[in-house]
Amino acid sequence: MRTVDCDYLVIGSGLAGLMSAWYLKDHGQVVLATKREMLDSNSDRAQGGIACAIAENDSVDAHTADTLSTGGGLSDEGVVRSILASGPRHIRDLEGMGILFSKRSDHEEEYDLGREGGHSVRRVLHAGDITGHEVIKVLADRVTAHPNVKLRPNLMAIDLVTTGWLKVKGPNQCIGSYFLNRVNGEILAIRARHTVLATGGAGKVYLYTSNPDIATGDGIAMAWRAGLAIRNMEFVQFHPTCLYHPDAKSFLISEAVRGEGGVLINAAGQSFMEKYDSRGSLAPRDVVARAIDHEMKTRGDTCVYLDVRRHDEEFLRSRFPNLYRVCLKYGFDMAREPVPVVPAAHYLCGGVCTDQSGVTELAGLYAVGEVACTGLHGANRLASNSLLEALVCAGNAVESMLRQAEHNPGDSVIPIPDWQSGDAVNSDEAVVVEHNWNEVRTCMWDYVGIVRTNKRLERALRRINNLRCEIRQYYLDYLITPDVLELRNIAAVAELIARSAMMRRESRGLHYTLDYPHTDDAHFRHDTIIQDPPGGPVMDAV
Numbered sequence: 001m002r003t004v005d006c007d008y009l010v011i012g013s014g015l016a017g018l019m020s021a022w023y024l025k026d027h028g029q030v031v032l033a034t035k036r037e038m039l040d041s042n043s044d045r046a047q048g049g050i051a052c053a054i055a056e057n058d059s060v061d062a063h064t065a066d067t068l069s070t071g072g073g074l075s076d077e078g079v080v081r082s083i084l085a086s087g088p089r090h091i092r093d094l095e096g097m098g099i100l101f102s103k104r105s106d107h108e109e110e111y112d113l114g115r116e117g118g119h120s121v122r123r124v125l126h127a128g129d130i131t132g133h134e135v136i137k138v139l140a141d142r143v144t145a146h147p148n149v150k151l152r153p154n155l156m157a158i159d160l161v162t163t164g165w166l167k168v169k170g171p172n173q174c175i176g177s178y179f180l181n182r183v184n185g186e187i188l189a190i191r192a193r194h195t196v197l198a199t200g201g202a203g204k205v206y207l208y209t210s211n212p213d214i215a216t217g218d219g220i221a222m223a224w225r226a227g228l229a230i231r232n233m234e235f236v237q238f239h240p241t242c243l244y245h246p247d248a249k250s251f252l253i254s255e256a257v258r259g260e261g262g263v264l265i266n267a268a269g270q271s272f273m274e275k276y277d278s279r280g281s282l283a284p285r286d287v288v289a290r291a292i293d294h295e296m297k298t299r300g301d302t303c304v305y306l307d308v309r310r311h312d313e314e315f316l317r318s319r320f321p322n323l324y325r326v327c328l329k330y331g332f333d334m335a336r337e338p339v340p341v342v343p344a345a346h347y348l349c350g351g352v353c354t355d356q357s358g359v360t361e362l363a364g365l366y367a368v369g370e371v372a373c374t375g376l377h378g379a380n381r382l383a384s385n386s387l388l389e390a391l392v393c394a395g396n397a398v399e400s401m402l403r404q405a406e407h408n409p410g411d412s413v414i415p416i417p418d419w420q421s422g423d424a425v426n427s428d429e430a431v432v433v434e435h436n437w438n439e440v441r442t443c444m445w446d447y448v449g450i451v452r453t454n455k456r457l458e459r460a461l462r463r464i465n466n467l468r469c470e471i472r473q474y475y476l477d478y479l480i481t482p483d484v485l486e487l488r489n490i491a492a493v494a495e496l497i498a499r500s501a502m503m504r505r506e507s508r509g510l511h512y513t514l515d516y517p518h519t520d521d522a523h524f525r526h527d528t529i530i531q532d533p534p535g536g537p538v539m540d541a542v
């Protein structure tokens with residue numbers, strides 16, 4: 001087995017991974033490994049933009065107040081202030097790299113700031129309606145052009161390598177990761193003094209999601225298997241408005257459309273959000289998603305509609321060029337008819353326990369971006385705060401790594417043992433993977449979705465436990481493939497979400513259960529932590 005050495009290993013090529021690599025490039029050799037192609041990430045799909053208190057009528061205090069209010073009492077105010085206050089500096093970094101945010105057509109020196117649910121003012125910087133793509137495209141070019149950064153696409157991280165697992169004396173630390181090359185099937189190790197997990201979220205745990213195929217929660221599952229604490233996994237954000245069309249796989253209608261006056265109506269053409277919240281269609285996402293779920297279930301409808309006909313075609317084409325084009329492709333002219341929408345799993349507030357610098361409890365390991373739970377979002381994420389978090393925390397993590405390197409410049413090189421496949425053979429039962437993959441996702445959608453109950457959660461957990469036993473056996477019997485690794489990871493994350501949801505016997509933020517419909521500050525105003533004994537690269541945590 002080959003072992004590749006570097007100073008810094010970054011796993012993932014979304015905003016968190018690319019920014020980490022960018023800030024690290026002047027300080028040593030960086031390997032940027034990503035499981036598919038460079039642009040395959042949630043970041044590339046982001047439409048709305050990046051929230052940042054940059055306007056004259058705005059302030060870090062106001063942004064903090066909105067974030068805390070959305071976070072349902074679980075955001076860490078110190079973390080919130082620190083991340084939000086660093087926003088403008090990091091936005092300038094992006095602009096310095098050549099990223100152009102949209103400016104107002106009437107005042108070209110001013111940003112055209114978008115308004116989204118839960119924000120008290122317009123504060124979302126955007127680049128048309130394909131902000132993520134514009135940002136990632138420029139970043140990817142800049143990062144990969146640098147001689148110190150080696151891009152390794154199609155390398156899928158399997159599991160972290162820790163000195164604890166290797167039984168090396170001294171404090172436990174991460175020394176790299178095993179990888180599977182998706183193209184030629186080679187298994188190799190990458191060894192580094194510092195590893196940054198930037199593997200993103202886990203939307204694919206659910207049947208319906210706005211996330212692309214890469215979002216299988218790999219980093220969270222890997223960290224859990226390595227014995228790290230995983231926090232607040234019950235808080236899954238369902239985006240209220242994904243386009244409802246059989247061929248429009250996971251296409252999101254940005255919240256910015258409601259910000260521009262789009263109104264949700266039911267199949268009878270009635271505006272219904274006022275029944276649920278005084279803010280109407282601009283209520284926070286969890287409120288809107290639950291209202292849509294309720295409206296659909298009580299009326300027996302398969303979708304609701306987003307009506308933005310108050311704007312003419314010219315405005316819509318210029319404000320939402322991509323949305324307008326894609327909706328038209330599927331037969332919906334936004335200027336002339338309401339667009340059918342449904343909620344879908346969108347963002348995971350929980351993740352690997354870190355501080356605002358991505359520092360985990362395992363020396364040598366950082367977690368940045370959606371894979372991490374820093375304390376910014378608490379029980380619910382304010383729209384467009386996640387790109388900001390990925391951006392700022394990447395910078396913070398690198399500063400922290402460099403400080404640490406100053407104190408501990410020369411770690412000894414610990415050999416990483418060859419990957420053991422045991423008696424595993426090529427699988428002749430790939431259908432099992434496909435079947436279990438669908439079962440996990442359907443089970444999570446039906447029983448651990450927008451509205452939960454004790455009974456549904458218990459049922460889900462029983463099924464997921466059975467599936468995990470089966471998957472573990474499959475993992476040991478057959479040579480690994482990317483599909484098996486992802487299945488193993490979504491099943492692990494499914495268990496973490498269901499267990500966390502069972503631990504929270506109240507409703508708060510994104511977690512809503514019919515058995516405990518009220519918030520219970522006396523008993524549950526705290527994070528949910530799951531931490532199990534470490535397994536190892538060939539073992540599942542139990």
Ligand SMILES: Cc1cc2nc3c(=O)[nH]c(=O)nc-3n(C[C@H](O)[C@H](O)[C@H](O)COP(=O)(O)OP(=O)(O)OC[C@H]3O[C@@H](n4cnc5c(N)ncnc54)[C@H](O)[C@@H]3O)c2cc1C
Nearest residue numbers: 012013014015016035042043048049157200369370384387
């Ligand atoms: C449709 C959509 C629209 C959104 N719009 C907004 C918005 O307007 N504003 C906002 O703030 N947020 C938005 N979000 C959320 C935001 O995009 C994400 O939270 C953010 O991009 C996460 O960045 P990241 O770098 O942590 O993860 P990602 O961008 O998802 O990157 C993860 C990377 O890790 C790689 N990876 C995963 N597993 C492995 C593995 N095992 N081995 C190697 N590589 C691996 C992936 O291939 C990918 O390159 C949106 C999300 C979606 C899906």
